[in-house]
Amino acid sequence: MSGAQRLFGxxxxxxxxxxxxxxxxxxxxxxxxEVVDALAVLHATDPATVFLTVGARLADPAAVTAxxxxxxxxxxxxxxxxxxxRRTMFVVPREAAPDVFAAAGQQIAARERxxxxxxxxxxxxxDEKWLAAAEAEVEAALAELGDSSGAxxxxxxxxxxxxxxxARGKPYETTQNVASRIIRTMAAEGRIERRRPAGSWMSGQFRWARAEPLPARPVPQARAAVVRAWLAAxxxxxxxxxxxxxxxxxxxVGKALDAVGAETVRLEESGEGFVLPGDSDGATAEDAPAAxxxxxxxxxxxxxxxxxxxxPEEHRAALFDGTGNVGPTVWWGGEVIGGWGQRADCTVVWRRLADRGADADRAVDAAAAELTARLAGVQVTPRFRTPLERELAS
Incomplete structure (x- = not known):
């Protein structure tokens, strides 16, 4: 990790x-x-996020769902x-899946098992023998049936x-089906994969299919690939x-940064930072802002x-839930200037948290109207609701 200690404001x-x-x-x-490549991965814990993330960045968001x-x-x-x-669900490029699995997924899968x-x-x-038999039967069923729901x-x-x-013997003792836990663990190991959901694009009830085994990657090589993608984005x-x-x-983290030859730079508020080799040179393009x-x-x-x-820290309480999940945000010029939500009639509304002038306000109003039209009466309720989003939706 070397570099000229360039300052990034x-x-x-x-x-x-x-x-x-x-x-x-x-x-x-x-x-x-192109959107996924620009962001390295998409957060997919909330299925709706995947489609809204991509639609917000497409030049032509028409038919983004299809x-x-x-x-x-x-x-x-x-x-x-x-x-x-972080045991989080992501959408990744198929070509990057072997590295992502080796770098993070396989350790999580081992813990899940x-x-x-x-x-x-x-x-x-x-015991383990019983589980192996159950998993073999799941794979055989998928080979026979094709894509199938858990039911x-x-x-x-x-x-x-x-x-x-x-919780046997306790006041809150209960019984649970084993199906979902077995299926999720097989998916975490890459033996089966999620396919088209049983419901709409917002549904988390996926069908399942057999998965092609991922090519093995050495963990250090895979972690370097993941860090390289993160630094690029x-x-x-x-x-x-x-x-x-x-x-x-x-x-x-340090070993992976060394492996990619990351350059050290200085950051205005947080001290030492890192970029890809050669990425600290030249001026950063300052394009016109967009809402x-x-x-x-x-x-x-x-x-x-x-x-x-x-x-800014003073806006965090309005835009995050209690466990660190961010809610819907409004952006202008590379910064968060507000938050948004949907009313009961599906109209997208927003609240300004930072004043960036009349042009910014008009652009956000237009973006909110465009999103209202694109959602076409569909109500999207975030899985993790935040104070400002709840207030705007009420």
Whole structure:
């Protein structure tokens, strides 16, 4: 990690963010894949976020739902969902999936399997041999049936209909079906994958399909690839930002930064930061600002641990829930200037938190009207609701 210790001011970081994350005028993407590449990954805990994140950055957002569904579920799909960094669900490019899995997903999958075996043993007395038989039956059912919902699989695999007792002997003792836990663990391991949901584009009830085994990657190589993608999209950032985003330890982050030859720079408020080799040279383009409405859990505001340089601390309480999930935000010139929500009649409304002038206000009004028209009467309620979004929706 070497470099000339160039200073990156907050203004310059905001300009880079707006350009690289497709939030500046004239920088909108032509395809869904371009958006994902620009952001490295999409947050997918809330299924609606995936479509709203991409639609906000496309030059032509018409038919974004159909285009994203083709990219995710079509015969030549280019994107896939997977559990990865911080045990969070992401959409990643299929070509990046082996690195993301080796860098983060496989460790999480191992922990999920350990917890599942404990859950089965304590709740039903079943062991690893029983679980292996259940998983083999799931794979055989998918080979026979094709894409199937959890309910359809349960009808064909008797072991999925078994129940376990949770909190045995306690006042809140209950029974649970084992199906969802087994299926989720198989998905975390990359043995099966989520396909088109049973409901609308906002549904989290996915069908399941057999997955092609991912090519193996050495963990150090995979972590370097993930850090390289993060620096390309989010650099400059700090080691603490990367630690938070990846869920790794600082030692693991440091090794990955060394592996990519990251250059050290100075940041205005947070000290030492890092960029890709050669990425500290030259002026940052300062494109004309554009008004953009990003959904809750959008990758941009979730990309760093420290956000004061684009989102003042005094606005955090209004825009985040109690566990650190960001709600819908309004952007102008690479910074958050407000939040938005939907009224009961599905109209998109917003509130200004930072005054950037009449031009900005008019542009946000137009963006809100455009999003209202594009949603066409569909009510999108964020999975993690925040104070300002709740207030605007009431």
């Amino acid at each position: 907050d203004d310059q970081r905001r300009a880079r963010l707006a350009v690289r994350h497709r939030l500046a005028a004239g920088r909108a993407a032509a395809t869904c894949e 285009r994203m569904e083709a990219a995710l579920y079509g015969p030549a799909s280019t994107l896939t969902r997977m559990l990865a960094m 350990k917890k599942l075996l404990q859950y089965l043993a304590e709740g039903g007395g079943w 359809e699989l349960s009808r064909h695999v008797a072991r999925l209909r078994e129940k376990v007792t949770v 989010y650099g400059p950032g700090t080691a603490a930002d990367l630690k938070w985003w990846t869920g790794w330890g600082l030692g693991e 953009v409405l990003l959904p809750g859990l959008d990758p941009t505001p979730m990309g760093w641990q420290r956000r004061e340089w684009f989102l």
